[in-house]
Amino acid sequence: MNILIIDTPNDATAKLPALKTIGIKSVFGYLSSINPNGPKCWTPARVKAAAAAGLRIGLVHEGWGGAPGHGGISAADGARDGAYCRKRAAELGAPKGACVYFACDNDFVGAQIANLVIPYFKAIRAAFGDGFYRVGVYGSGAVCAAVSGAGLADLTWEAQSRGWTGYAGWESKAAIVQGPCTKLEGLDVDSDVAHGDIGDFDLDPAPAAASSDARERADAANPPAQDQAKNAPQPPQPETPAPAGNPLERFLADIFPHK
Numbered sequence: 156m157n158i159l160i161i162d163t164p165n166d167a168t169a170k171l172p173a174l175k176t177i178g179i180k181s182v183f184g185y186l187s188s189i190n191p192n193g194p195k196c197w198t199p200a201r202v203k204a205a206a207a208a209g210l211r212i213g214l215v216h217e218g219w220g221g222a223p224g225h226g227g228i229s230a231a232d233g234a235r236d237g238a239y240c241r242k243r244a245a246e247l248g249a250p251k252g253a254c255v256y257f258a259c260d261n262d263f264v265g266a267q268i269a270n271l272v273i274p275y276f277k278a279i280r281a282a283f284g285d286g287f288y289r290v291g292v293y294g295s296g297a298v299c300a301a302v303s304g305a306g307l308a309d310l311t312w313e314a315q316s317r318g319w320t321g322y323a324g325w326e327s328k329a330a331i332v333q334g335p336c337t338k339l340e341g342l343d344v345d346s347d348v349a350h351g352d353i354g355d356f357d358l359d360p361a362p363a364a365a366s367s368d369a370r371e372r373a374d375a376a377n378p379p380a381q382d383q384a385k386n387a388p389q390p391p392q393p394e395t396p397a398p399a400g401n402p403l404e405r406f407l408a409d410i411f412p413h414k
Contacts, residue, residue: 159178159179159180159181159349160179160180160181160182160183160213160331160346160347160348160349160353160355161174161179161181161182161183161339161342161344161345161346161347162182162183162184162213162215162333162344162345162347163182163183163184163195163342163343163344163345164185164194164195164343165194165195165342165343165344166194166195166201167182167184167201167205167342168200168201168204168205170340170341170342171204171205171208171210172208173340174208174210174339174340175208175209175210177339177340179210179339180210180211181210181211181212181213181349181353181355182205182210182211182212182213183212183213183214183215183256183347183355184196184197184201184212184213184214184215185197185215185216185217186214186215186216186217186239186240186243186244186255187216187217187218188216188218188235188236188239188240189218191239191243195217197212197214197247198247199246199247199248202247202248202358203248203358206357206358210357211355211356211357212247212249212355212356212357212358213254213256213353213354213355213356214240214244214247214249214253214254214255214256214354215255215256215257215258215291215293215312216236216239216240216255216256216257216258217258217260218232218235218236218257218258227271228259228261228271228272228275229271229274229275230274230275230277230278231278232275232278233257233274233275233276233277233278233279233282234278234279234281234282236257236275236279236282237257237278237279237280237281237282237283238282240255240257240279240282241255241282241283241287241288244288245287248358249288249356250356250359251287251288252288252289252354252356253288253289253354253355253356254288254289254290254291254309254310254353254354254355255283255288255289255290255291255354256291256292256293256310256312256354257275257276257279257290257291257292257293258293258294259272259275259292259293259294259295259298260294260314261294262295262297262316262318262319262320263294263295263297263298263320264297264320268297268298268301269301272294272298272301272302273301273302273305273307276290276292276302276305276307276308277307279307280307289309289310289354290307290308290309290310291308291309291310291311291312291330291354292307292308292310292311292312293311293312293313293314293333294312294313294314294319295313295314295316295319295320295321295322295325296313296319296320296321296322296323296324296325296326296329297319297320297321297325298321299311299312299313299321299325299328299329300321300324300325300328309354310330310331310352310353310354311325311328311329311330311331312329312330312331312332312333312347313325313326313329313331313332313333314333315333315334315335315336315345327350328350329350330349330350330351330352330353330354331347331348331349331350331353332347332348332350333345333347334346334347334348
């Protein structure tokens with residue numbers, strides 16, 4: 156299989172040129188409200204390095220996520236994770252419309268989805284209420300279907316666990332389907348399959364250029380003072396009075412004016 160999209164818990168900075176050479180298009184890395192400086196998390200420097208290498212960047216938040224043996228998942232967790240990621244995405248330079256996926260790392264079913272997962276994403280959606288960034292859900296097919304169906308996620312990423320509830324029913328509907336774990340250029344990666352828009356991004360230098368264009372337009376509309384004075388309408392000059400005397404004298408005066 157030709158792998159185009161990966162997610163990795165490793166710092167891929169040193170391997171970015173090699174990843175680009177073998178055809179990787181997008182690299183998804185992590186945000187974490189509970190371990191923001193962890194080794195698997197994106198930093199501004201890592202994001203800039205990926206963009207400079209010609210790769211697109213994807214964001215996925217991993218907190219407790221309801222993973223077995225770890226913390227739960229609740230509205231309070233969603234408020235914390237949502238507020239952190241809304242702020243952090245901006246710090247990383249993510250443009251408007253980029254998506255942050257939030258991981259649900261358990262095979263939630265039935266009442267668990269209704270009582271834990273849905274309140275979690277309601278709080279996240281509220282934290283992203285300005286609509287600048289999109290919200291994504293990572294999890295089982297059942298979780299993806301429920302959160303998306305409730306209008307609480309814009310994109311879905313189906314986890315690689317084929318035994319989790321609803322996998323087959325959601326596989327064709329997910330924006331991303333996570334593939335098997337593998338090694339690529341020495342990195343631990345999951346290979347991923349995209350179905351259209353996945354909410355990744357690059358760092359567009361256009362804002363700086365746009366600012367330059369805006370300055371040029373502003374200068375044109377408001378030229379410097381010396382240019383304004385030069386281009387201002389000039390007051391009419393007084394007409395030279397016609398010389399007095401008879402017509403001949405006036406005729407001679409026109410031909411031989413006095414110095």
